[in-house]
Amino acid sequence: MRLCHKLNKEGASHGLAGRRQARPVRKASVTSSASVSGVEAERIDGRSVRRSLNQTGRYTRQPRDDPVSQEKMEEHGVGYSSTGLVAQMRENNNMWQQGQVTVKLAKAYGYCWGVERAVRMAYEARQAFPDKKLHITNEIIHNPEVNQRLRELDINIIEEKENQSKDYSEIGGGDVVIFPAFGATVQELKEFRDKGVQMVDTTCPWVAKVWNAVDTHTKKNCTSIIHGKYSHEETIATASFATQYVIVKDLKEAQYVCDYILHGGNKQEFLTKFSKAVSNSFDPDTMLDRVGLANQTTMLKGETEQMGKMLEATIMKKYGPEKLNEHFVLMDTICDATQERQDAMYELTADQKAVDLILVVGGFNSSNTSHLQEISEHKGIPSFWVDSASRISVENNSILHKTAHGELLETKDWLKEGPLMVGVTSGASTPDKAVEEVLERVFKIKDPSFTGIEPRKCAPVQVPTH
Secondary structure (H helix, E strand, C coil): CCCCCCCCCCCCCCCCCCCCCCCCCCCCCCCCCCCCCCCCCCCCCHHHHHHHHHCCCCEECCCCCCHHHHHHHHHHCCCCCCCCHHHHHHCCCCEEEECCEEEEECCCCCCCHHHHHHHHHHHHHHHHCCCCCEEECCCCCCCHHHHHHHHHCCEEECCCCCCCCCCCCCCCCCCEEEECCCCCCHHHHHHHHHHCCEEEECCCHHHHHHHHHHHHHHHCCCEEEEECCCCCHHHHHHHHCCCCEEEECCHHHHHHHHHHHHHCCCHHHHHHHCCCCECCCCCCCCCCCCEEEEECCCCCHHHHHHHHHHHHHHHHHHHCHHHHHHHEEECCCCCCHHHHHHHHHHHHCCCCCCCCEEEEECCCCCHHHHHHHHHHHHCCCCEEEECCHHHEECCCCEEEEECCCCCEEEEECCCCCCCEEEEEEECCCCCHHHHHHHHHHHHHHHCCCCCCCCCCCCCCCCCCCC
């Protein structure tokens, strides 16, 4: 598989990273709530719906690079840092010395391109439609501080409540609806197209690329094997573009599917195992003879690649190499933002004696951030995962932090006396400002006279334009 190109500056890459959602797949509905799952009783042509959006004259899917919005993002600390500590570290080989504290920033960290792009488009939408009601069909990204900033801009975020469908009935025909970075289901796209609202689509282009792959599977009468988490918004949206699908979360489940393709098995056991992760009326005995692979963009690229090889080998073994293309479709849909951050973390922790502790910054509901924390824990390095600087008490030298497995702990006297080497990284939905605020509290604990980092204009992060 060909890997997507990387960006020119360390710490920024394309893609979208997210979290595991602890909730069931949304049930199909044709009411005004528009709460949907991957398949409805009536098949909707996803590609046709997406193409029709452009014809409405009410649809935007590209950033406008509005300078006023960019300035506001900088003011609110929800974009890439251009003057603060992180920006200055980028120009100093990702290192910083502040009194007795030396900080080493991971080579790849923080916002991926798809996340920053989505936030930027939401800010631009508020600027472009100052007098209209704005709604987002979910959190724009999985970062509480960023979403709170959007609420402060009077943008309504419609979140799904436990065991309840989303209610879109409050959205009127003259309103603006923003689709989040994870995308929206094909049923939601159709409903808002027909409702007459202005649509701002911040879906990460790499997510949309996966949708194209699933669309191709449908046209070739293939079942989509989707590497992802069945309850994650992105996977829910991707599955909605498929006619037939199975969602597998890891290599173990992928191997189970491969074994079933080769040897058959207990159909009821299969359907029970994937009860929340298959399309309606799925029949593994008849729907696994032609398959294609797609993925949730936040899954590990190495696992997706390995699944592709497993499925390819399975199909060749069953049907022969000469019929591989008749029974298997493989397209390049890999985004490596998550993997890059993990690779950088492995490098940061390679020498257990090189750092005294690790700081991981990111939302407590972020699965990609939890994996970063897990790496340092496995290396036996003291590691503290916080979602914001508010978790650190300067007065008490204490920190409220989370482990990779979800335990919330308070550690007192966590910063020891004397020189410290601190490694730091952040999840893919974490703006640079969050890292800067955490480090400033570290500096303040070690030196009560610390008053902050003097801003300095730095070179901007180079990102793709489309």
